[in-house]
Amino acid sequence: MTEIRTPRLILRRWSDDDLVPLAEINADHEVMRWIGDGSVLDLERTAEDIEQYEEEWDEEGFGIFAVELIASGELIGFAGLSLPEFLPEVMPDVEIGWRLGRQFWGQGYASEAAHAVLEFALQDRGLDRVVAITHISNQASENVIGKLGMTEERETTHPAFGVPLRIYAIDLTEYEA
Numbered sequence: 001m002t003e004i005r006t007p008r009l010i011l012r013r014w015s016d017d018d019l020v021p022l023a024e025i026n027a028d029h030e031v032m033r034w035i036g037d038g039s040v041l042d043l044e045r046t047a048e049d050i051e052q053y054e055e056e057w058d059e060e061g062f063g064i065f066a067v068e069l070i071a072s073g074e075l076i077g078f079a080g081l082s083l084p085e086f087l088p089e090v091m092p093d094v095e096i097g098w099r100l101g102r103q104f105w106g107q108g109y110a111s112e113a114a115h116a117v118l119e120f121a122l123q124d125r126g127l128d129r130v131v132a133i134t135h136i137s138n139q140a141s142e143n144v145i146g147k148l149g150m151t152e153e154r155e156t157t158h159p160a161f162g163v164p165l166r167i168y169a170i171d172l173t174e175y176e177a
Contacts (some may be wrong), residue, residue, distance in 0.1 A: 002057070002065075004065070004116045004117075004120060005070070006112050006113065006115075006116050007112070008069065008070055008071070008109065008112060009067055009068065009069065009070060009076075009109065009112055009113055009116070010067070010068050010069075010070055011065035011066070011067055011079060011080070011113060011116055011117065012065060012066055012068070013054070013057065013065070013066065014050050014053060014054055014066050015066070017075075018050065018066050018075050019043070019046060019047055019050060020043070021074070021075040021101075022046050022049075022050065022066075022075060022077070022078070023041070023042070023043045023046040023047075024101070025077055025099065025100070025101040025102075026040060026041035026042075026045070026046050026049075026099075027040050027041065027042070028040065028101070028102055030102055031099065031100075031101065031102055034134070034135045034137075034138040034141065035099070036086075036158075036160075036161060037160075037161040037163075053078075053080070053082075056082060056083070060081075060083065061125060062080070062081040062094070062120075062121065062125050062127075063080055063081060063082065064078050064079070064080035064081070064082060064097075065078060065079055065080045065113075065117065066078055067079050067098075067100070067109070067113050076100050076101055076104040076109060077098065077099045077100035077101055077104065077109075078098065078099055079096075079097070079098035079099075079110070079113035079114055079116075079117050080096070080097065080098075080117055081094050081095065081096055081097075081117060081120075081121055081125075081127075081130070082094070082095050082097060083095070084131070084133055086158070086159070086160065087133060087156070087158070087159065087165070088159075089156060090131055090133070090167060093129055093130070093131045093169070094121065094127055094129075094130055094131070095130070095131050095132065095133055096114060096117055096118060096121065096130050096131070096132050096148075097132070097133075098110050098113055098114055098117075098141075098144070105140070110140075110141075110144045111144050111147045111148075114144050114147075114148055115147070115148065118130060118148055118170070118175070122170075122172050122175050127172075128171055128172050129169060129170070129171040129172070130150075130169065130170055130171075131150075131153075131167055131168065131169045132145045132148070132150055132167070132168040132169075133165055133166070133167055133168075134165065134166055134168070135163055135164070135165060135166075136155065136164040136165065136166050142166070145168050148170065149170055149174065149175065150168035150169060150170040151168060151169065151170070151174075152166060152167070152168050153167045153168060153169050154166075154167050155167070
């Protein structure tokens with residue numbers, strides 16, 4: 001079982017107990033504002049997503065981690081790696097991403113988790129390059145991306161939803177642990 005510990009967080013594989021807390025995060029319109037077309041996800045769709053995250057772990061050797069607070073054991077969201085198949089122009093690159101419940105925003109958790117995931121990608125999994133894809137207006141995610149040392153490569157449009165996206169990247173030669 002893959003697990004990463006940071007000073008405040010545990011990044012780990014998914015358990016059955018994670019479904020309801022993640023579904024509550026996915027049901028928040030403000031959290032989902034920058035995801036896909038901005039639609040919230042119900043319990044059934046959240047369960048499908050978790051199943052997909054676990055399948056990607058099994059198939060690729062990396063995936064989306066559940067993120068919990070060490071202090072309370074509470075699930076606060078996720079952070080991890082995925083294949084951005086929704087945007088074929090960046091394939092076969094691997095994407096880093098995160099999603100936290102709104103009550104956990106602004107406390108440095110996204111940056112802490114993302115740093116751990118980036119190190120995992122480039123050091124542990126031997127990836128040579130990682131991308132981040134964000135809606136152009138999502139300043140909070142762009143702040144985290146900047147802290148990761150990623151640089152902007154280009155802008156594009158989401159092929160299914162028509163929203164403007166910005167693609168950032170970092171490769172192993174640019175990474176400083």
